[in-house]
Amino acid sequence: MTVLLQVDFSMPAEMLGDNLSKSAVSLAESINNEPGFISKIWTENLQTEEAGGIYLFTDRESAERYWEMHQKRIASFGVKSANCKIFDINLPLTKITHGQVE
Numbered sequence: 001m002t003v004l005l006q007v008d009f010s011m012p013a014e015m016l017g018d019n020l021s022k023s024a025v026s027l028a029e030s031i032n033n034e035p036g037f038i039s040k041i042w043t044e045n046l047q048t049e050e051a052g053g054i055y056l057f058t059d060r061e062s063a064e065r066y067w068e069m070h071q072k073r074i075a076s077f078g079v080k081s082a083n084c085k086i087f088d089i090n091l092p093l094t095k096i097t098h099g100q101v102e
Helices: 018-023 024-032 060-076 089-097
Strands: 003-010 037-045 050-057 083-089
Touching: 003 060, 018 024, 024 037, 050 060, 060 083
Parallel strands: none
Antiparallel strands: 003 050, 003 083, 037 050
């Protein structure tokens, strides 16, 4: 069953926007190779200095495995604390509201 992984963490505003778009290309490309990965929406808020993403994975195990690895990766970037939530997706209602999860 497709699951959603929601991640957010603090990141200085000067590292976001165009700077992140340029510096994270190889990271973005590598995410495509993760087992069970479907897609990611990159999120950022310059005013609150937060970044993260909304990921879709084919199954909970893949999402949990990715999160375990990703925590270590973002810690190496200087992130001290990150939030993570994993949700099951209600496909019948999501399809009605044009959600693209497959």
